[in-house]
Amino acid sequence: MNAETQQDHPLDEFSAIDGNADAGRYLAQFWQPVALSRDYVPGTAKRIKILGNHYTLYRGDEGEMQMVQDRCPHRGTSLAYGWVEGNCIRCRYHGWKFSGDGAGVEFPAETATYERSIRLDAHPVREYLGVVFAYLGGGEAPEFVRYPELEDEDAGELVSMSVTLPYNYFQRVENDVDEVHIYYVHREFMASFGLVDLPRITAKETDYGLVCTTARSDGSKFHTHLHMPNAFLREAAIGQDKDNLAIHAAWRVPIDDVSTLSVMIDRVKNYDPAARESEKEMIDPTVIAERILAGEYTLEEIDQTHPLLPVIQDTVAMAGQGLVADRKAENLGQSDRALGLLRRIWSRELKALREERPLKSWQRSPGAKLPMFEAAPDAESVAAAVDAGVTPANS
Ligand code: FES
Numbered sequence: 470m471n472a473e474t475q476q477d478h479p480l481d482e483f484s485a486i487d488g489n490a491d492a493g494r495y496l497a498q499f500w501q502p503v504a505l506s507r508d509y510v511p512g513t514a515k516r517i518k519i520l521g522n523h524y525t526l527y528r529g530d531e532g533e534m535q536m537v538q539d540r541c542p543h544r545g546t547s548l549a550y551g552w553v554e555g556n557c558i559r560c561r562y563h564g565w566k567f568s569g570d571g572a573g574v575e576f577p578a579e580t581a582t583y584e585r586s587i588r589l590d591a592h593p594v595r596e597y598l599g600v601v602f603a604y605l606g607g608g609e610a611p612e613f614v615r616y617p618e619l620e621d622e623d624a625g626e627l628v629s630m631s632v633t634l635p636y637n638y639f640q641r642v643e644n645d646v647d648e649v650h651i652y653y654v655h656r657e658f659m660a661s662f663g664l665v666d667l668p669r670i671t672a673k674e675t676d677y678g679l680v681c682t683t684a685r686s687d688g689s690k691f692h693t694h695l696h697m698p699n700a701f702l703r704e705a706a707i708g709q710d711k712d713n714l715a716i717h718a719a720w721r722v723p724i725d726d727v728s729t730l731s732v733m734i735d736r737v738k739n740y741d742p743a744a745r746e747s748e749k750e751m752i753d754p755t756v757i758a759e760r761i762l763a764g765e766y767t768l769e770e771i772d773q774t775h776p777l778l779p780v781i782q783d784t785v786a787m788a789g790q791g792l793v794a795d796r797k798a799e800n801l802g803q804s805d806r807a808l809g810l811l812r813r814i815w816s817r818e819l820k821a822l823r824e825e826r827p828l829k830s831w832q833r834s835p836g837a838k839l840p841m842f843e844a845a846p847d848a849e850s851v852a853a854a855v856d857a858g859v860t861p862a863n864s
Pocket residue numbers: 541542543544545546560561562563564565
C-alpha cells in the first residue's frame with residue numbers, strides 16, 4: 470500500500486469484519502473462494518488469512534483439499550509449515566499429526582494414554598472451476614451456488630485469477646454495482662465496443678441478490694447480477710479479448726479490515742495470444758497501482774497492454790477512497806441507486822443477524838442462466854412491433 474498503513478476512516482457496519490463483527494459473521498455463512506486450485510499441487514500446505522483469521526489450507530497427496538485451523542493445539546505454531554502426509558498434516562514443531570477432518574492421529578512424544586480427543590477445527594472445502602471454496606461459518610454448510618453461465622464450455626476458455634487488493638472489501642463490492650465508473654475508469658474498453666453514452670440505471674432485489682440494469686440510447690441493455698453477499702456476474706470488456714465481451718464473475722472476500730482477496734472466473738472467447746504471453750511477465754497489478762497512488766507515475770504512463778489493466782484502474786479508484794471509505798462524507802445521486810439498494814439489503818440482513826431473526830435465503834434456479842446483455846433491437850423489428858401495436862421488449 471502507499472504511505473498509509475493504518476485504516477484512515479472509521480469502520481462502519483459494512484466494512485468492519487474483524488473481531489466477530491456482524492459483516493464478518495454474515496459473510497462466513499456463505500461459501501467463499503479462498504485460493505486458486507493451481508496454486509496447490511498435491512503435498513502443498515499454505516497459511517492463508519480470510520475473514521480476519523488464519524487457516525492452514527493444504528492438498529493431500531491424493532489430491533483432496535483440506536482446510537483446518539492454523540494454530541497447532543500443542544504449543545500454537547502454524548501447521549502450514551508442517552508436512553503433508555497422505556491426507557494428514559504433521560506439525561513441524563513436535564510432530565503432532567492430524568487428519569483432514571481434524572482428528573488427532575499421532576502425538577509422537579506422548580504416552581499411549583495421552584488425550585486422544587484433541588482435534589482441529591476443520592472446514593468444508595470444495596473446488597469449482599479452478600477455485601477452492603470453503604465454508605467457515607460452522608454448522609452444516611449451505612448448498613453450494615453454481616453458475617451455469619461459467620460452466621458453459623461453448624462460451625469460451627475458462628480463466629481463473631486472484632489478486633490481493635489493498636483496501637476494504639466493501640468498496641470493491643459496491644463497485645460491482647457501480648455502472649457509471651466503467652465509463653470513466655475503464656473508458657477505453659467501453660469505447661472499443663462503441664459503448665460511450667451514459668446509461669439509464671435501474672436496480673431491483675431478486676431471489677439471489679440484486680440486478681442492476683443499464684439501458685442505453687440505442688436500446689441495448691446490460692444486466693449486472695450481484696449475488697448476495699459479495700459475488701457478481703456480468704458480461705465485461707476485458708484486456709484478454711479485444712473483440713468479445715467476456716463472462717465475468719468475481720468474489721470480493723475480506724482478508725482483514727483493510728485488504729481483500731478478489732477472485733475472478735471468466736469465460737473468454739478469443740484469448741489474445743499477446744495477452745497470454747505478457748501474463749508470464751506480469752507485474753502485480755496492485756504494485757503498479759500503489760506506485761501510481763504514491764505519485765511515481767500516472768495511469769497514462771503505465772503499460773496499456775498489461776493483461777490486468779482494469780484491475781490497476783479499479784485499484785487506483787478504490788484504494789484512492791482510502792483503506793476504508795468514509796461513507797458519512799459522501800454525496801450520492803440518482804446514478805448511485807443500485808449502490809443504495811445494495812446497502813439497504815445488507816443493512817436489513819445485518820440487522821436481522823444482530824437480532825437473531827431469520828435471514829433471507831438467497832437462491833438461484835439451478836441450471837437457469839441469467840440474462841446479461843441484450844443487444845439493441847434492429848430497426849425492422851422495432852418498426853414491425855410498432856405496426857402491430859406491440860411495445861418492443863427493449864424499449
Ligand atoms: S506446536 Fe505443534 S506439535 Fe508442538
